[in-house]
Amino acid sequence: MRDFYATRKPLAAVCHAPWVLVEAGLAKGRKMTSYHSMATDVKNAGAKWVDQAVVVDQGLITSRNPGDLDAFSAKIIEEVREGRQERWAVA
Secondary structure (H helix, E strand, C coil), X not given: CHHHHCCCCCEEEECCCHHHHHHCCCCCCCEECCXXXXXXXXXXXXXXXXXXXXXXXXXXXXXXXXXXXXXXXXXXHHHHHHCCCXXXXXX
């Protein structure tokens, strides 16, 4: 996961999948969202958890639940179209 993120390509996680970002050490210092029951875990990993449909922070695209999939999918498409981003700070 960290190796993929180091390529500076967008990385997306919805619902409970942000746990993978937490486990990979990619959450610290990032603004993220997730399924509401994960908020404490995301915060404890050093991220700023927010209750929004979609959050993008330096290529990490997170979303709360399947009800947000339209916005989540649109944001993934937008980020992929932008391509690699040299401005991202790779953790």
